[in-house]
Amino acid sequence: MSDTSLISLPPAAEADLVRRLQARDESAMTLFYDRYSAALYGVIFRIVKAEDEAEDVLQEALVKIWHAFASYDASKGRLFTWVLNICRNLSIDKIRSRQHRVGSRTQGLDDSLTAQRQAAPTTFRPEHIGLQEITQKLVPEQRQIIDLLYFEGFTQSEVAEELNIPLGTVKTRARTAIKVLSKLIR
Amino acid sequence: MENIQDYIESGILEQYALGELSPAEQAAVEAEAARHPEVREELAQVQQAFGFYAEAHSITPPAGLRERVLGHVMAQIAAPSVTPNASLRADVDAAAQAPRATAVPAQPTAGEATVRPFTPAAEAPAASRSLWAMAASVALLLSLGVNALLYSRWKDASSELVAMQSEQARFATTTQVVQRQLGELRQENQVLRNDEFKAVALAGTKTAPTAHARVLFNAATHKVYVDVRSLPALPAGKQYQLWALDKGKPVDAGVLTASTASGQGLQPMKDIASAQTFAMTVEPEGGSVNPTLSTMTVVGNI
Numbered sequence: 001m002s003d004t005s006l007i008s009l010p011p012a013a014e015a016d017l018v019r020r021l022q023a024r025d026e027s028a029m030t031l032f033y034d035r036y037s038a039a040l041y042g043v044i045f046r047i048v049k050a051e052d053e054a055e056d057v058l059q060e061a062l063v064k065i066w067h068a069f070a071s072y073d074a075s076k077g078r079l080f081t082w083v084l085n086i087c088r089n090l091s092i093d094k095i096r097s098r099q100h101r102v103g104s105r106t107q108g109l110d111d112s113l114t115a116q117r118q119a120a121p122t123t124f125r126p127e128h129i130g131l132q133e134i135t136q137k138l139v140p141e142q143r144q145i146i147d148l149l150y151f152e153g154f155t156q157s158e159v160a161e162e163l164n165i166p167l168g169t170v171k172t173r174a175r176t177a178i179k180v181l182s183k184l185i186r
Numbered sequence: 187m188e189n190i191q192d193y194i195e196s197g198i199l200e201q202y203a204l205g206e207l208s209p210a211e212q213a214a215v216e217a218e219a220a221r222h223p224e225v226r227e228e229l230a231q232v233q234q235a236f237g238f239y240a241e242a243h244s245i246t247p248p249a250g251l252r253e254r255v256l257g258h259v260m261a262q263i264a265a266p267s268v269t270p271n272a273s274l275r276a277d278v279d280a281a282a283q284a285p286r287a288t289a290v291p292a293q294p295t296a297g298e299a300t301v302r303p304f305t306p307a308a309e310a311p312a313a314s315r316s317l318w319a320m321a322a323s324v325a326l327l328l329s330l331g332v333n334a335l336l337y338s339r340w341k342d343a344s345s346e347l348v349a350m351q352s353e354q355a356r357f358a359t360t361t362q363v364v365q366r367q368l369g370e371l372r373q374e375n376q377v378l379r380n381d382e383f384k385a386v387a388l389a390g391t392k393t394a395p396t397a398h399a400r401v402l403f404n405a406a407t408h409k410v411y412v413d414v415r416s417l418p419a420l421p422a423g424k425q426y427q428l429w430a431l432d433k434g435k436p437v438d439a440g441v442l443t444a445s446t447a448s449g450q451g452l453q454p455m456k457d458i459a460s461a462q463t464f465a466m467t468v469e470p471e472g473g474s475v476n477p478t479l480s481t482m483t484v485v486g487n488i
Contacts, residue, residue, distance in 0.1 A: 006241050024313045026260060033256055042245040055251055062259045076216070081233045084240050089205055131242040146239060155206050156197055171197035178200065181235035 006039055006080045014079050021069045029066060040087045046151045047091035057094055061087045092153035133184050142177035145170060193218065194228045203232045374452045377402055377411050386464050388484035394418045397484045401464040408457040410439055414449045417483060420468060427469040429477050430461035441473040463487045
């Protein structure tokens, strides 16, 4: 694992942060923000695709995270995984609530992919070793499926429908992509 | 083992990690993970992979966003929550794991975040309230301490002011005295430097051979000053009196003050129109109309 990765944050440091947050230490919130905001903002922005909305969602997410810390169970997963899911779900709710994908699915996908491509140059962090590796190691079909699942909030069946491929193929490609990603972590 | 592998490859772990499962399905996956280490490991791997993918897409938020967001978040988490705990819990649960079935019925959400209902439901706002109560108490104590300090400083300042005011009054008085003395000295100086004044040396008589004094006489302005160098000390109730002798006739020129008699400076005397000789006698306090010649101490001619 890469030393700078959030998912490999030293367990002691993460446990300490969790302890402080669960003890309602407000100063720990600043620390939390500084450590996780770029990753959380990256996910939120890629889902809502607008800076002002991304800011709103990030803010809303942090308040929810603060109030929900008491229920965070470290034995069930990393802190990063947990907060990532809160942000991701809030973002997906956001685009759903504004009926982001009204009309035909195909139209919606084209729009969203175009938006992603346009957003890429400003939002890429080329220095991020992980993203370079991902671009090199994931075949486009795999990456497309992961993006649809992760950043568009599609279900596996929706992806199958969207790409007009069997659900089994979606599952296989998704699983293969995850294996590739797992190898990159190690 | 075969079954477990099938389970792993069914794609349900990805669905779990992506939050596509209903709470019931979520619980089922968690139960499987608890039962089978392979499932648990596989699930962790899937979650890590998505986490890695997400992190790889990090975007440093635009400038100013940190302050705005943290400011709002701090204000919101600091303010006593108006949301009842139960509904807050539901809200958070919804955010973390609620099925997204409202918009897309076919895809219930189940975050692996698995936010559980708050057991200590009242904890968050209560803790926040008590934190603020503590902060307020500390602030009050600090304020009291500062007030006490300021009060004692104010009292100190006040008494210092009084001290300085009396000091200033003392200086003013001293200055007045000095000014007056300076005026007298100037006057004496003018007399001493004035050529019109004629210095008349008065020498001791045989009753007081060491006695010695001077008279400064201005014939034009008729001003007379006396300057004692040395005179015998007087018994109580007695005073030196200066006489001008004009053609042998004594004229009263006034009595000498005790300080003048002790030689402390010039003393202006009565104006004398004309004189050839000055002399001093010892007279009862307040002076005499006619000199007691037997007590003549000093005498000198112009």
